[in-house]
Amino acid sequence: MVYQATASAPVNIACIKYWGKRDTKLILPTNSSLSVTLSQDHLRSTTTSRADPSFSKDRLWLNGKEEEIVAPGRLATCIAELKKLRKELVEDKDASAPKLSTFPVHIASFNNFPTAAGLASSASGFAALVSSLAALYALPCSPSTLSLIARQGSGSACRSLFGGYVAWEQGVLDDGSDSLAVEVAPRSHWPEMHALICVVSDDKKGTSSTSGMQRTVQTSELLQHRIKHVVPKRMKEIEAAIKAKDFDAFAKVTMADSNQFHAVALDTEPPIFYMNDVSRSIIALIVEYNRVAIEKTGKRKAAYTYDAGPNAVIYTLQENVKEIVELIVKYFPQKDGFKDPFQLFAGGSVGEGRVVEGFNEAVAKKFEVGAVKGLIHTNVGDGPRVLGAEEALLGPDGLPKSLA
Amino acid sequence: MVYQATASAPVNIACIKYWGKRDTKLILPTNSSLSVTLSQDHLRSTTTSRADPSFSKDRLWLNGKEEEIVAPGRLATCIAELKKLRKELVEDKDASAPKLSTFPVHIASFNNFPTAAGLASSASGFAALVSSLAALYALPCSPSTLSLIARQGSGSACRSLFGGYVAWEQGVLDDGSDSLAVEVAPRSHWPEMHALICVVSDDKKGTSSTSGMQRTVQTSELLQHRIKHVVPKRMKEIEAAIKAKDFDAFAKVTMADSNQFHAVALDTEPPIFYMNDVSRSIIALIVEYNRVAIEKTGKRKAAYTYDAGPNAVIYTLQENVKEIVELIVKYFPQKDGFKDPFQLFAGGSVGEGRVVEGFNEAVAKKFEVGAVKGLIHTNVGDGPRVLGAEEALLGPDGLPKSLA
Known part of the structure; x- marks a missing residue:
């Protein structure tokens, strides 16, 4: 059995800008912001995540280059939060569910636009990461709940959990549990x-x-x-x-x-x-x-x-x-x-x-x-998409196909 | 008898910036400002003013080119204010004083730095204008009083009435009578x-x-x-x-x-x-x-x-x-x-x-x-200087020498 999922996520460009953090670890902003999600047909990050007990540790490749995952860094935080949700929301409630939260993961991510373009890729990147792991773990979570995790990877990533027109509400709580993205209007409301x-x-x-x-x-x-x-x-x-x-x-x-x-x-x-x-x-x-x-x-x-x-x-x-x-x-x-x-x-x-x-x-x-x-x-585009196995970025060996 | 005076005035560059007027006619600022007066040895405006009953009207030449003096424009306002002070402070108090306030004036002004340099010449220009007329009219006025008039020509000109370190106090009165320049410290306080x-x-x-x-x-x-x-x-x-x-x-x-x-x-x-x-x-x-x-x-x-x-x-x-x-x-x-x-x-x-x-x-x-x-x-430099007749910019005919 291969436990693997692939998802893509869009770029978003803010109209009301996020600038300033009240908490740098949790990435809690000093003000709310609002963005338009751009179409994944032109700009997107795609991520494949696989959980396998035979893997030695969590690993991640971005555009074919391995990135270090070091706690308490942003990547490590996002992966740990998603594993925790897998355990609490799935495994603890259904004894028959495979214990994916205990398996190391391999993650491959790819941006279809050049970094040289100077477009912030961290928003789409962390949104795709969170979306692929959420799919892998079959998390019964809303995009807003997932946005709480994406936010801890890159603030503006939380807005890429929705398509259309998206607000990131700054929240007031110290633990950040109310600092999340919400849909203001879907793409279909104003597709022009x-x-x-x-x-x-x-x-x-x-x-x-x-x-x-x-x-x-x-x-x-x-x-x-x-x-x-x-x-x-x-x-x-x-x-x-x-x-x-x-x-x-x-x-x-x-x-x-x-x-x-x-x-x-x-x-x-x-x-x-x-x-x-x-x-x-x-x-x-x-x-x-x-x-x-x-x-x-x-x-x-x-x-x-x-x-x-x-x-x-x-x-x-x-x-x-x-x-x-x-x-x-x-x-x-x-x-x-x-x-x-x-x-x-x-x-x-x-x-x-x-x-x-x-x-x-x-x-x-x-x-x-x-x-x-x-x-x-x-x-204006849609939110993250779960893609078919044919779009996977990891090969049968659990390593990025791009390195093959 | 020739009634003529020549004065030079310096450029000033603000450290606390003037930006915004609360009264556009009187040039009353929305905030106080502070500048350093720069040396006239390198940058200055020089102005000669002559009053003569044979002149047909007030005329002004800037760098050899005649500028129109149209009421209620800034030039006309400054000249009228200075004539008014001449009448009130000199002629009304001393019946023997020549009635210069009733004579038309010819004014020639020259900047020793090219307009193309992009340095604001209106500050030194209006300060020199006011200083030369004040000298011509023998006005018993402090630089702060004269700054009230220069301000109506160009806001920042009021600060060029002093050398050294100069504040322009925004004032609160509607008539602008408290919106004037004051010396914070003379050049000699901090000549370095x-x-x-x-x-x-x-x-x-x-x-x-x-x-x-x-x-x-x-x-x-x-x-x-x-x-x-x-x-x-x-x-x-x-x-x-x-x-x-x-x-x-x-x-x-x-x-x-x-x-x-x-x-x-x-x-x-x-x-x-x-x-x-x-x-x-x-x-x-x-x-x-x-x-x-x-x-x-x-x-x-x-x-x-x-x-x-x-x-x-x-x-x-x-x-x-x-x-x-x-x-x-x-x-x-x-x-x-x-x-x-x-x-x-x-x-x-x-x-x-x-x-x-x-x-x-x-x-x-x-x-x-x-x-x-x-x-x-x-x-850092000194304030306006009254110059000798040999520096006059007007010729014997009352027209700019530069046009001769």
Whole structure:
């Protein structure tokens, strides 16, 4: 009998940003956050877990490279928590259930997007890890319960336990048992939400978000105001915007919160910068694109947001993606052709790009090829998926197939 | 009889930043601010004013180009206020005093630094304007009283009415009569304070500070916290640091306030960016330079500060200027040689530059020639000077000499 399960999990990009921990071990945040889950058809982590009494110890391979599992590290914590749930919720209640909690596990995980893309892979990675072990252990747990464990691997991973629109409620309890992800709306509620990721070149290694956010907590004079007064109001505003499918309100709050996250990073000693001149030019383009849209229709058509790096994620409704791709390509010429998963340019290629009528082209200068080194077009997606045996990443010997 | 006076006034660079007006006509700020006056030996505005009944109207030439004086504009306001003081304080009290307040004036002003340098010339310009008219009118006014008028030309101009270390007290009265500059300490109290201005290339025209700060007042969720809670504390801290000549404390507050000013600009809708990748790399260099200094001595040796533009001003004590010039030149190679007004490199040239022992060179990449297009070395200076007739900018015909 082989005890094995494979699951995939999505990336999520926050609209209301998580920045600051009140407990660094349990990864309890200083404020609630909210994200859109992106489609696994384009960006995903896949993980296979196998429990076998013949294994000598727990082992994990990420993209074919073995990672050390050392207690009390994040990987070890997640695996231990899931084994504990297996024992309590399954084995203790059903004497006939195999004692998988006592078996060592082998875990292989793979991201279908390059780490070099600068997209946070820890969220999808820990969500896939938790989902595959939960499937292996047949845990009768809701995604919110699993999110409590994923959170301890990487804070934002808890939001990847759901598809659609997801809030991470900060919680108030010291043990973190109320700091979990909840679904605000499923993907099907507002499927027109699309995302264009602009992968921006970065000369230097930035500050890691783990160390950066703690420096902000310790030194920013503005962060506490953000936590206490701004975020609670914005969480309500964006939840209402999502429920009403009000893109204009969604965009306004999303951009304001991205700006404010980077503002408190800058208000840190020493200051933290994640955006560069390319990031800032993309903001200028979206601001001008929205100015034209507001002049014509009274409403915004796009929202930029930046995580702890220079990459832009531009949220927009499906109908606007084509003209945004053309806008970006005009200022950021691409070396490689645009991968066009939604067949926007079925009749041709993106070409030189262009701007919408009434656009002031002087708001940004044209950059050299490579300033934006790739464009990824995706949309709102579903939560973790349990996959069939044919998708397994571990071979018959319990070692990653990729190493075969 | 020719009624004419010439005065020069200095540039000042704020350590606690002015950002936001509570009254846009009177230029009353939302928070107090504090600056260091820089030496007129290197950067100054010079203005000659002449009153003559034969003139047809008030006229002003800036760097040889005539500017329109239109009420209720800033120039017209300042000139009218000074004429009013002439009448009230001189002519109404002494019947024999010539009625200069009834004569039109010709004013010629000249900045000895290029506008292209991106240094705010409005502060020194309005301070020189007010000083020359005050001299022409023989006004028995203190610099603080004159600062009330200069403030209405350009907010930060009020601080250029004093040398040394200058606070602009925001005031609380609606008529602005308590929103004035006061001397915190004269230049002679702490003459070791030097400044290195890094003139940074800028691709695009930024947001003007006049419109930018009002957008911040209207849209930033963080500005009110800064105004109410952060600045009052920092004003006390930096005044104490100046009085104690505690450079470490001075530097800590100066850098934090520069960061926070740019943070609230970023927290504006749409966001305002004044710093670019070059500005940010200079910050990284100073942070690393201070890290080494703190490791060796427990104290910071330099403080960066940025106004509403990409230029860096680095405050440091005299003894450290040479190694900071060498540091900047290493990462930002100069096309033209460093003008060395203090003879730091009397024995040779700056050359390729170098870093101090223990400096981690990987904190920034080396830029191309021209990223920093000039370095200006100056120090703390004195307040406005009344100059002799030989320095006059107006010719015998009452027109600018520069046009002859």
